[in-house]
Amino acid sequence: MIELARLGKRYGAVAAVEDLSLTVARGELLVLLGGSGSGKTTTLKMVNRLIEPSAGCVRIAGRDTRELAAHALRRGIGYCFQQVGLFPHLSVARNVAITPQLLGWSAPRIAARVDELLNLVELEPSAFRERRPSQLSGGEQQRVGLARALAAEPEVVLLDEPFGALDPLTRDRLQRWFGALRRRLGFTAIFVTHDMVEALALGDRIAVLNRGRLAQVGTPTELLNAPADAYVAELMATPRRQAAIVDRFLASAARAPGA
């Protein structure tokens, strides 16, 4: 469905992304995993041409993305990112309706779609439709952001650390809810994160990026069992180390008198 072919981006002498080739199958969710500066966000933005590649190309459903005007391309791709980017001067309903509006849908069709989406992201339409983004909690904003990304029924959705700014409880809840939602809708997605647990929980496959290059790509199990290099191995060890800390506390709590 999505094909990155020898993709590269240079800023002067610095290579942000170099010689990156990946494919994402229809209905698959690929996680781009890496630390800050690994090039994962740059890669994501090259897919919808918010950043133009300096080498290689991106094909979606077999077509080179440069065949379309950038704005027309983006109307067919859902896009959701960490800062949410809801337009503060527009109501929730009008935020969600943006892309359908740009595509020239009829007003009744847009209104019906907005209600459908708000239900989908579990925000009661009658209560939320007319609110301003500033009147929403972080988790609610992120759901509206997701509803906006899905509004025009895109086959491809790009997500850039959508849950990164949320508190741990909300993040955990939204992650589980999002996993279920995706299985139901079946869209193809690229999901950028630096959070190992999130990557393991949501990704069909995970592509690990390190300094702009692909370190390894595979299913979570493959990565855990057969890391390609020291960096991937180190990365895969972190959730276990964190789990070990939690286990140790649980064990000491169990031994404590009066527990």
Place this chain on the structure above:
Amino acid sequence: MAEQLRLLPGYLTAHLQLTLAALLLAVAIAVPLGLAVARRSRLETPLLGLAGVVQTIPGLALLAIMVPALAMLGQLTQRTLGLELRSIGFLPALIALTLYALLPILRNTVVGIGGVDPALVEAARGVGMTESDVLRRVTLPLAMPVIVAGLRTATVWVVGTATLSTPVGATSLGNFIFSGLQTRNYAAVLVGCVAAAGLALVLDQLIRLLETGLRESRRGLAATALALFAALCAVAFASFAIPSGAVAARPVVIGAKTFTEQYVLAELLAARITDRTGLPTRTLPSLGSTVAFDALRAGQIDVYVDYSGTVWATLMRRSELPDDRARVLLEVAEFLRAEHGIEVAAALGFENTYALGMRADHARRLGIERISQLAAHAPRLEIGGDYEFFQRPEWRTLQRVYGLAFAAERSMDSSLMYQAVSEGEVDVITAFSTDGRIAAQGIMLLLDDRGAIPPYDAIVMVGARLASEQPEAVAALAGLAGTIDDDRMRRMNLAVDQDGRSPAEVAREFLRTLNAR
């Protein structure tokens, strides 16, 4: 007061016209310009700097400088495009006010656009907006409150500064203020100030309502504000919409400089022309001194009164001491006809000369009757003069001939000089000899015993167009030759300055007694 209120609709409409046109033009220039330079610091800094420099020029100076600038431009466009530009009146005021309004709008557009979160712009592109969608749906709406704040600042500035467009020949609420200050009609000044303040408030609130309506998507509110605004525009620009063919014959335009005598004489000449020829007339009062002459030469006014000595010293640049009135008159008339195509229709009979005046008791105490006796005391005395006097060639001649060197020279409004000397604020003033307040306030004029001040015969100057196309009007004016002596003029001035009568009324009364003779 009733007289002032009768003038209010006309002045208010003209003021509104000027203000709205300047603001609309400034928005049309500054907002696109601001959008173009926002986030490009290499363009932004010099452009904002330039607009800031314009802002530091005093409003009155900016307005006045437009007149010669436009006259020069007008010569160029006339030669190259055959296009005539009017260098006095609406156009110079409009340009100056537009320049004035640019800065706050430009600055706030740049700041407003710069303040929009780049993440939102990226989100807008991400959901599939074209660059113009981004501008229209995201950047502009988000920057709008800041841009509107700039517009509101500009509105208040322009409404206030527009009162200064009277001296360049554009009618405005400033007509109340300028003529009111000159003729000590404080009711007129008050009407002008209150109307200007009221207009500023109304426009400001209207813009605020419009912005609130748009921002909060309250259509009723926005529509109401827009309708009110449209109504104001309609009132202001209705006079532009009248097709030129429907306008009656162009009236004879009579100019006046900014002092009482000029207001009275302008009304007098206008009434005389209408009485004798039936031609429509219009007076254009409160013109700057050089603006009036330039306007006459350019055909934008047809008639005004100037003084032979002014032409002699300022335009002919003669500094030798003229021996007699008749010769100066003759040479001045010759010069005006040959150099500028201007006819002198009549010398009215009186002289309004510059004269040095002192409080009579003060002069007696110092034993001064003649200017030559003043020189010895001058280093301990202060002299007050109108805005232009200390720059005029006559002052240099006076200083040279009598060896005058005062402790201080203070420029002030000519209407305040008499009060200043009678209250001892200054010791000597450069009085106008026909001013009624000289006698009324116990001021003594010093004798020009060495003849340093040229004669200042009041002359009716007529532009080339009126002279050739309507000789009957010129004949009507010529009939006024020698009809007003010094004393008569002084009494007419005093009737306005002290008794608070209107210049038109005083002029009418004079013509009645003249016709009865």
